[in-house]
Amino acid sequence: MKQVSFVHQGVKSTQRILTYLTVSTAVKRVGFGLLLTLLSGCQEPEKTQSTESLKPSLKHYSERDIRDEVFYFVLPDRFSNGDPSNDQGDPEQPESYGGYDPTSPGHYHGGDLLGLTQRLDYLKEMGVTAIWLTPVLRNLAVQGDSSGYHGYWPIDFTSIDPHLGSNEALKTLIDEAHQRNMKVFFDIITNHTADVIKYRECHLPDAPKFSTDMQLCEYRDRAMTKAGQGYTPYLIEGTETLKHPSWLNDPRYYHNQGDSTWTGENSVYGDFMGLDDIDTDNPEVVKGMIQIFNNIIKEFKPDGFRVDTVKHVNIEFWQQFTPAIMAFAQQQGITNFFVFGEVYSGDPKELSYYTTTGKMPSVLDFAFQYKVKDALIYGKGTDQLSELFAQDKLYLDEDSHAGLLMNFISNHDVGRFAFTLKQQLPQASEANLLRRVQLANAMMFLLRGVPVIYYGDEQGFTGDGGDRGAREDMMMSKTPQYNDNDLLGTDATTADNNFDEQHPLYQSFKYYAQIYRQFKALRLGDQEVIIDSSTPGIFLVKRSYDGQSLWVAINTAESSQSLSLDSVSQSLAPIVNNSRLQRQSEKTWILEPLSFAIFQ
Numbered sequence: 001m002k003q004v005s006f007v008h009q010g011v012k013s014t015q016r017i018l019t020y021l022t023v024s025t026a027v028k029r030v031g032f033g034l035l036l037t038l039l040s041g042c043q044e045p046e047k048t049q050s051t052e053s054l055k056p057s058l059k060h061y062s063e064r065d066i067r068d069e070v071f072y073f074v075l076p077d078r079f080s081n082g083d084p085s086n087d088q089g090d091p092e093q094p095e096s097y098g099g100y101d102p103t104s105p106g107h108y109h110g111g112d113l114l115g116l117t118q119r120l121d122y123l124k125e126m127g128v129t130a131i132w133l134t135p136v137l138r139n140l141a142v143q144g145d146s147s148g149y150h151g152y153w154p155i156d157f158t159s160i161d162p163h164l165g166s167n168e169a170l171k172t173l174i175d176e177a178h179q180r181n182m183k184v185f186f187d188i189i190t191n192h193t194a195d196v197i198k199y200r201e202c203h204l205p206d207a208p209k210f211s212t213d214m215q216l217c218e219y220r221d222r223a224m225t226k227a228g229q230g231y232t233p234y235l236i237e238g239t240e241t242l243k244h245p246s247w248l249n250d251p252r253y254y255h256n257q258g259d260s261t262w263t264g265e266n267s268v269y270g271d272f273m274g275l276d277d278i279d280t281d282n283p284e285v286v287k288g289m290i291q292i293f294n295n296i297i298k299e300f301k302p303d304g305f306r307v308d309t310v311k312h313v314n315i316e317f318w319q320q321f322t323p324a325i326m327a328f329a330q331q332q333g334i335t336n337f338f339v340f341g342e343v344y345s346g347d348p349k350e351l352s353y354y355t356t357t358g359k360m361p362s363v364l365d366f367a368f369q370y371k372v373k374d375a376l377i378y379g380k381g382t383d384q385l386s387e388l389f390a391q392d393k394l395y396l397d398e399d400s401h402a403g404l405l406m407n408f409i410s411n412h413d414v415g416r417f418a419f420t421l422k423q424q425l426p427q428a429s430e431a432n433l434l435r436r437v438q439l440a441n442a443m444m445f446l447l448r449g450v451p452v453i454y455y456g457d458e459q460g461f462t463g464d465g466g467d468r469g470a471r472e473d474m475m476m477s478k479t480p481q482y483n484d485n486d487l488l489g490t491d492a493t494t495a496d497n498n499f500d501e502q503h504p505l506y507q508s509f510k511y512y513a514q515i516y517r518q519f520k521a522l523r524l525g526d527q528e529v530i531i532d533s534s535t536p537g538i539f540l541v542k543r544s545y546d547g548q549s550l551w552v553a554i555n556t557a558e559s560s561q562s563l564s565l566d567s568v569s570q571s572l573a574p575i576v577n578n579s580r581l582q583r584q585s586e587k588t589w590i591l592e593p594l595s596f597a598i599f600q
Contacts, residue, residue, distance in 0.1 A: 082114030099147030106146035127513020460488035
């Protein structure tokens with residue numbers, strides 16, 4: 001083991017708490033029943049309290065810092081069906097009608113905003129304080145061989161997709177969430193719309209018009225386009241007025257350069273899988289997009305935005321767009337409106353470019369989820385985590401820092417942590433897999449950043465890979481591809497209703513959320529790496545806030561590890577859970593495999 005040190009930007013705290021916690025695996029369908037034993041020093045416990053006592057008051061949603069939130073990321077179409085009458089969308093809007101096939105992973109399954117509203121108490125009980133929805137604006141229902149169930153094919157930036165409900169249904173969801181002191185975040189898109197614009201040179205009469213699998217129109221770069229060798233855009237008869245607001249129907253507000261391969265120049269100027277790439281270099285477009293999302297803020301009063309495909313838009317756009325919409329939200333009385341972006345990259349240099357130069361307060365920390373996988377799936381040392389956190393200084397500027405990053409281990413694109421785990425460790429026992437998943441989730445809460453739970457992870461969903469493979473139904477699924485999966489921690493399948501509040505992973509998320517809420521140093525504190533290892537083993541960090549210091553110890557190894565605190569000048573006292581921590585000497589402890597502990 002070696003000792004390293006790095007501090008990232010944080011803020012101070014007044015709370016002083018004596019704490020130690022360890023978490024081990026739970027059996028199927030059984031909650032933790034965890035007890036916390038408070039110690040006055042290193043002697044025997046003086047009193048015991050249950051996790052129910054770890055519920056300090058939560059500030060009003062309008063007053064909360066983003067670091068006070070526990071996020072839940074959900075695809076409404078795959079969550080709960082509150083109104084089967086809207087499963088096909090609206091027949092009065094044929095472009096947004098159809099695409100419903102619950103047996104197919106690439107079509108609408110019937111979940112909607114009403115269904116999500118009806119399940120808010122399920123989320124609140126788990127400790128969720130903020131819900132992030134995939135895009136809910138009206139989509140082109142069908143393109144090629146799939147549908148817009150995910151929300152990323154918008155054609156109308158003024159109304160809700162009828163498969164999900166109505167504008168009023170969204171307002172009701174937000175009102176109901178706010179009544180429960182929960183926030184609602186929208187997923188928004190400025191990079192593209194649905195694929196409506198075609199090119200005469202490659203979208204030939206008998207050729208495919210849209211594909212998610214192949215490049216239909218080879219990219220033509222800016223030099224070629226400027227020299228008159230670009231594409232000739234046109235609109236198929238009947239599609240001339242599909243988009244709202246109306247200016248979005250004009251091809252001159254798009255790049256029209258062919259399909260992106262996500263490399264070099266075409267990463268910004270190419271059509272993302274054929275989707276119409278908006279010309280965000282155009283000052284009129286910048287003004288128009290700001291107006292679109294200001295109108296959404298004014299009408300629905302969301303608590304913030306997650307922004308899609310950030311690195312596929314020119315940086316100058318973000319420098320104008322993000323400050324403008326945040327200022328407008330402030331004018332509307334949403335004082336803690338927050339924006340975070342999707343920059344699909346594991347490189348902190350690229351991620352931080354958008355939080356500093358790009359003026360975006362935060363991004364999803366893809367680098368974090370890669371390093372957690374390295375530590376708990378690929379058998380790499382905890383020094384991989386140290387290397388990540390040593391780059392936290394890259395995020396520091398006048399309005400952002402690494403403590404604002406959004407931590408996650410699963411999502412709708414990269415897939416589920418449990419899927420990769422099972423693929424890499426096919427011989428591992430279910431108990432071992434469950435412990436690894438629990439520890440990965442704990443790391444989301446205990447290490448710097450804001451935790452983001454991916455829907456279904458709390459029910460042991462394992463998925464079939466990325467994209468469609470990780471977008472299972474929480475409600476009773478009719479999709480064979482999902483229903484043959486072996487879920488963790490339960491005998492249920494996705495063919496069942498999966499809203500089991502006794503599921504061990506639901507219980508562990510609930511527990512982590514309570515701890516996260518209890519200790520300000522975990523939410524707001526600086527982070528300093530104290531101990532790491534070149535092999536699976538101990539990772540020790542110090543979290544400090546306003547005079548309170550906590551030491552978080554994580555054991556990523558499959559064997560018990562000796563934790564030496566000789567480098568810590570103070571004598572640390574723990575709060576012990578189920579005697580999972582054994583003491584060897586005044587400053588040496590034995591930490592169980594795949595577990596964590598917190599000391600003060």
